[in-house]
Amino acid sequence: MTTKIRVATTSLAGCFGCHMSFLDIDERMLQLVEVVEFDRSPITDIEHCTNCDIGLIEGGVCNSENVHVLREFRKNCKILVAVGACAINGGLPAMRNFIPLEECLNEAYINGIGVENAQIPSDPELPLLLDKVRPIHEVVKIDYFLPGCPPSADVFWKFLTDLIEGREPSLSYELVHYD
């Protein structure tokens, strides 16, 4: 028996929409798990990834934990893929980049309507926010990009089957969307 291709996935500063879209490959998932084994991923609950072939990253980098997770993926995945608009250019979370972080936090935790016991959270368990949301290619080296908000199920399918079958992945016109 040949060993299965190990795939890990995660969502950083994203909405899990890309993961939902991935699941939209529907019954093709059965074909996929014939050759693929999922490592760390929201669909497995495995907490850390080890020796993976492919890592799929949804979302941009907005806090220190995102940096740690992204580095773990880079370290453990032969091929690292930016999945979706947020991973590629920061996406909607990056629209906070035009408002100073201090204003954002003050609005959320100090001055916002209905805030009680106003204070900015300081528990060391919590990751700190970066001053700007960044695309993941500005933090680690990325091998492939799958644009879309989210990329359609067909994009995931085409990309993964290309890789699995040893082809250089390519997306036709119909599969390339930024929205």
Add this chain to the structure above:
Amino acid sequence: MTAFIQDLVEKNHYQHTHLLHILRAVQAHYHYIPKDAIEQIARLLAISRTQIMGVIEFYSFFHLSPRGHYEILISDSITDHLLGKHELAAYLEEKLNVKLGEVRADGLVSLDNTSCTGLCDQGPAGLVNGYALSRLDKAKVDQITDLINQQTPLEGWPQALFQVDDNLIRSDLLLSAPIPAGAALQSAFNRGLKETLNELDISGLRGRGGAGFKTATKWKFCSEELNDEHIVVCNADEGEPGTFKDRVLLNSYAHQVFEGMTLCAALIGAQQGFLYLRGEYLHLYDKLEAILAERRQAGLLGQNIVNADFNFDIEICLGAGAYICGEESALIESLEGKMGIPRNRPPYPVTHGYLGKPTVVNNVETFLAAASIAVNGGNWFANIGTDKSKGTKILSICGDCAQPGIYEYPFGTDIQTILDDCGASDVLGVQIGGPSGTFISNKEFSRLLAFEDLATGGSFIVFNQQRNILDVVNNFTHFFAHESCGFCTPCRVGTSLLKNQLDKIVDGHGSAGDVVALEELCQIVKKQSHCGLGQTAANPILTTLERYPELYQAQLKKISYEPGFDLDGALETARRLAKRDDAGAHLAQVEE
């Protein structure tokens, strides 16, 4: 304000082409361009306020918010850095109690950087309200601080502060024998204009700005254009860092330069000429106006010049801080009172130049040489130099050498000879032709000064072994990003990307693929840009990467990738607001 602007616009004959003149006067008077002034000027000149806004925001010397009553600018050229600009700027900040880029709270003084002011042989240099300050040092800064704090008007400042020297060290064909005023015109009319153009052709003179187009051919093309009006423009927008020869030519050989322009006018049939003088050379303006007046008096300008039934006059236009205006079509746009954005070509200026009229644009030195050739004949010039590069070239030599200044050499002179003459030893390399030119290493000093080998508009900057090449390249790359006009995508975005990518490498955050990415970006900016600025903006990186690849590689970390921004610094605000400093509140720049 209303009366001041009204009067000013009237003095400029309500000409929209005089917008830069007008704005310079408003800036000088108010230390910025007030909104009401924009509205009034727009009404009086019958142009849109957006055109005026565009011009204000394009040129470095115009501002929409007030600068200090004393506006101090420090030249940020590499040659000023070699002479201690960094420490000097820090001392200025301390003494004047104002940060670079800011206006002091009392509004009395502002301080900022400016691109090379053309005093590279006598820096660190600066400008106060547009007037050149040379050889700045701590003592002069102390003096300036007192003058400012006592609010002494500029007229009352000691002249020594404004002392600008020629430093003319080696004269050859042109500079050793200036022609008497009127001699070129007399010779030309005596010989015949056609014959004189023929002599110019024989001389083989090529444009001295750097591009090297044959002067006689340009003049001939322009003269053949059917149009009631032809225009002569002298490009004295000497902005290439490290160049200052035109400043000296206009200080000490202005008669001959104007004579060359007048000769050109006679040959191409022009009645109107312009000297486009870079704003940094404001200190020459009055003197040049006086020489023009003298020439009018002597019958060498104006009506019926040398009694040859020939009319021509010259107007001086001051720039306002934009390197791009050295590009001939951008210069013409600027002369027309617009932003200095290079035009699409064809058509070329010889057919459609100033206000669409056939226009010759030449460098200061080209006109100077043409005047001499008209007197001495083509062979006199052609006998010197190389096959493809006739005559001599005037160099501005600066940087690490004992005797910086102006040197005139026959084309074909090797670099080592020049270095020996200017007292340069222990040389690492020479930047020839300024940032847009070539950096040559100390293995190449047998190469020749010539269009076919090392072409230069005149800039010749020497660096000794103690200098760090990457500092030089970094200064030049920042310069281009600052001076890009922004018209085309590859230059507008590309020069800023180049700056950021080079910073990343120089600051030690580069990793495996970063030099490759840098070079790839260089090629796009060079190949795809609209004009000479973008096409040469990557030269500092490309010419040094070719010669010293190991220098760039040595900056790189042996990891696959490092972020181009400061990761831990990006947490600073959040740390402060959460009042945390535990280990989890920090990020390493690269994974341990």
Add this chain to the structure above:
Amino acid sequence: MSKTITIDGQVIPFEEGQTIMEAATEAGVYIPHLCHHPEYTPHGSCKLCNVNVNGRTCSACTFPAMEGQQILNDAKDINEERKKITQMLFVEGNHFCPSCEKTGNCQLQAVAYHLNMLDDHFPLFYPHREMDASHAKVLIDHNRCIFCTLCVRASQQKDGKDVFAISGRGINKHLIINAESGLLKDSELEATDQAAHICPTGAILIKHTAYQVPIGERIYDHTQIDQVSLNSENLQHDN
């Protein structure tokens, strides 16, 4: 016999005075472009239409067609560099397609799709830019402006007004409005002006018209910009 140029091996006739772009478009050859529009004076600034003419890089929208030119256009290396130029436009501004109502109808996006651009390649600038929602019917989102000047030219050349201009230098370039307040509501712009409709991106939008066509059914969702562009530009030409 009429004069001809050759683009990617295809012989194309041209008339004296035509640009390479004009001759190519008439012959059904697409050259990518953003700042060019057949009804307005060519600008030559986006540089997407850069082609190789006898070994030299020239902008097809401004460079005249001349007898015998050998032109390379649809070549791999040229399209790769066009993709990089498009990526420059993306990182320079703030182009968040999922939140832009122009998505699917946007020419910047469509050119990027056409060039199979999958990422931004360069670090993003995230510049701080404003919106001007002051006008009752027209919205400006400066985040999406690519300085093509089509609105500037349309206002001057078609609408007989002078509503827009590009100000500033280098990377600090920005679109300005001809009004004392600098606001669109105080300008002469009307929603029926060509200038309000010409924007190739989502920088100038007509209010209250968004999402009438669902995402997925928009112009470039299924048709490439080469076909759309050739059809519409030749139609305009025939009229």
